Amino acid sequence: MCVSTGSWLGTKTGGARLSRRGMLVAGGLLLAGCGGRERPSIESKDAGSARDKNKRRLREILDRQTKAVKEKDEKAYVADLDSSNTELVEHERMVFANLCQFEFAEFGYNTQRAIPYGDHTFGPVFRITQLTADESPVGATPAETFRYRLAPKDGRLVIAEITPATIETQNDSMLNGPLAHEAWNMTPLRVVQAAKDVWLVGDKSVPDLEKYASAAAAEAANVGKLWGGRARFPGNVMYLTRDDDNYRAWFSLGSSSTFLPEISGFQSSRIGVRKNGQVYTEQRAGAATLINLKNIRDYYAGEDPRVTMHHELAHSVTAQTRATTSIISDLGAPTWAVEGFATWATGVRWPSEASRYRRQLRAELGSFRGLPSSKDFYGAKRSLNYLLGWSIFAYIAQIKGRDAAVEFYAQVIPLNDTLEPFVELPIFDGICERTLGTSAGAFLEGWKRFVRRGAGA
Amino acid sequence: MLMVAAIVGLVGALVAGLGAYLPTSRYQATATTVPCRRVVCIPVLKASAVIDALKAKGHPCEQERDEYWKCELMVGTLTFETTIEEVEGLISDVSMLVVRPPDEEPTEAVMDYLLWLAALPYTADEALTEEIHNWVVDRVEANEDAEAEIGGYNYYVVTSNPGSIRLRVIGALR
Numbered sequence: 326m327c328v329s330t331g332s333w334l335g336t337k338t339g340g341a342r343l344s345r346r347g348m349l350v351a352g353g354l355l356l357a358g359c360g361g362r363e364r365p366s367i368e369s370k371d372a373g374s375a376r377d378k379n380k381r382r383l384r385e386i387l388d389r390q391t392k393a394v395k396e397k398d399e400k401a402y403v404a405d406l407d408s409s410n411t412e413l414v415e416h417e418r419m420v421f422a423n424l425c426q427f428e429f430a431e432f433g434y435n436t437q438r439a440i441p442y443g444d445h446t447f448g449p450v451f452r453i454t455q456l457t458a459d460e461s462p463v464g465a466t467p468a469e470t471f472r473y474r475l476a477p478k479d480g481r482l483v484i485a486e487i488t489p490a491t492i493e494t495q496n497d498s499m500l501n502g503p504l505a506h507e508a509w510n511m512t513p514l515r516v517v518q519a520a521k522d523v524w525l526v527g528d529k530s531v532p533d534l535e536k537y538a539s540a541a542a543a544e545a546a547n548v549g550k551l552w553g554g555r556a557r558f559p560g561n562v563m564y565l566t567r568d569d570d571n572y573r574a575w576f577s578l579g580s581s582s583t584f585l586p587e588i589s590g591f592q593s594s595r596i597g598v599r600k601n602g603q604v605y606t607e608q609r610a611g612a613a614t615l616i617n618l619k620n621i622r623d624y625y626a627g628e629d630p631r632v633t634m635h636h637e638l639a640h641s642v643t644a645q646t647r648a649t650t651s652i653i654s655d656l657g658a659p660t661w662a663v664e665g666f667a668t669w670a671t672g673v674r675w676p677s678e679a680s681r682y683r684r685q686l687r688a689e690l691g692s693f694r695g696l697p698s699s700k701d702f703y704g705a706k707r708s709l710n711y712l713l714g715w716s717i718f719a720y721i722a723q724i725k726g727r728d729a730a731v732e733f734y735a736q737v738i739p740l741n742d743t744l745e746p747f748v749e750l751p752i753f754d755g756i757c758e759r760t761l762g763t764s765a766g767a768f769l770e771g772w773k774r775f776v777r778r779g780a781g782a
Numbered sequence: 783m784l785m786v787a788a789i790v791g792l793v794g795a796l797v798a799g800l801g802a803y804l805p806t807s808r809y810q811a812t813a814t815t816v817p818c819r820r821v822v823c824i825p826v827l828k829a830s831a832v833i834d835a836l837k838a839k840g841h842p843c844e845q846e847r848d849e850y851w852k853c854e855l856m857v858g859t860l861t862f863e864t865t866i867e868e869v870e871g872l873i874s875d876v877s878m879l880v881v882r883p884p885d886e887e888p889t890e891a892v893m894d895y896l897l898w899l900a901a902l903p904y905t906a907d908e909a910l911t912e913e914i915h916n917w918v919v920d921r922v923e924a925n926e927d928a929e930a931e932i933g934g935y936n937y938y939v940v941t942s943n944p945g946s947i948r949l950r951v952i953g954a955l956r
Contacts, residue, residue, distance in 0.1 A: 364907070367931075369930045
């Protein structure tokens, strides 16, 4: 019996009103459907199709590789690779040798979001690499995204191809996730533990990696002390190289809009994936610093990387608190605060550095209106922008003390910068009242006077 | 442990009763598919009605792109995710994913959620709904991936990812 669709929609659906168009379509169907329609039945298809079986096989391989990394068993790690593909096997042996030197809190593969393409290709597969140096209060573990292709070989399926997610593959839904751009995918590495919570990682251009261990440990401790008990990652991982190509390739640095080959160091962030396969971008899941010792040599006498180490550590130690770029804002935390704080921290550590910043600011000041926007911070005026950022913290330290400067920074960086001036937002006024005991207007006026009068002694 | 029980209880409250949103009475076995572009859709039932029903139960829904919706609710260790492909206002492809701790049996709330979706094209046909329910429950209990054609729809149950169950109903190609 055919019943009108009107009554089917009933009263409980609320939002569902039958449109004229819906009525026409449904009406047509009713007419067509009224004669002897067969009742649908369940026709099971071959349960466990080839595709499903293959995916289970991939899962089995990945579980075996996970175990192999944990047990440092190279033979087991390469056992399921296509042995005739020398390039693949050699590359995976390098990755394995690299991975085995790191200390993981969690290692494995997450296939929650993996979808098939044909019967043999699956992605995105997330490789979970949470170091003991990483931490996430929401269970997001640092991950890299890959696509796997299996192929039959001697009567079983083996891994024939592993494709990493890169900036070029961003629109590929099978590679949708954190980029696979950790240095361990690209270069043979050596890892040296410098302190309980500090690791140095170098390539073959840094045979003297051990030489930098005590400096790394000391600067990590110094920055840690400045930041105090605030939220932070439990450890510090610091990459060193003298190789310009590696410097460019690791962490996709060379593709970053702010990359300049002559810059001495960077901080990179690790993006996490939750157990359910959700890529979690609201907070960093880990951080690392990267220094090009060759650039240091060109800038500081004697290849002394301590100032750069300290600066990048000031970024990485505070990275867990810092706002990430999001749908709401692609700017992240205000750059004047991020770079200003790191610059100021090195000036606190070395008063001679602070004097240098002061001299340089006086020389470069010219016409000056206020804090630089995040949008073109790293543009032509970046040198002045760093110094203006520095001067904000130098000013707070002078009038309210060092702790107030750190607390001010800690309250600014969880917020995203805005296109309208951030310092005009009510929330910034609140931060000034809470941390400095003054209004934003009075604080900014005082800071401008401080800068015009030469930024302190 | 108490904490976990409380969270699961909450999910139960959020999910239970979803079925009530789709009136089941008085609809007889009329047409169960309607052509929409290259595929078939569930007749009459608007995608927006399902999205509204989910929203009313506390599932945040977002239109991720044209004709594609995602409703994701995370409570404690559980994730409920519905995605809906919409064609001309109707539903051509609807998928539900439940993620839970791998070593826990699916709770009643989890099964209610999945079964609600499983029955979407056939809410009026109680006998068929029950058959489909049994088919889904059997597959989940057996922890096996399965595929079936039911009327004009392809049903997929995927349990091979540890800790997750995915159920997908896609209107077949015309």
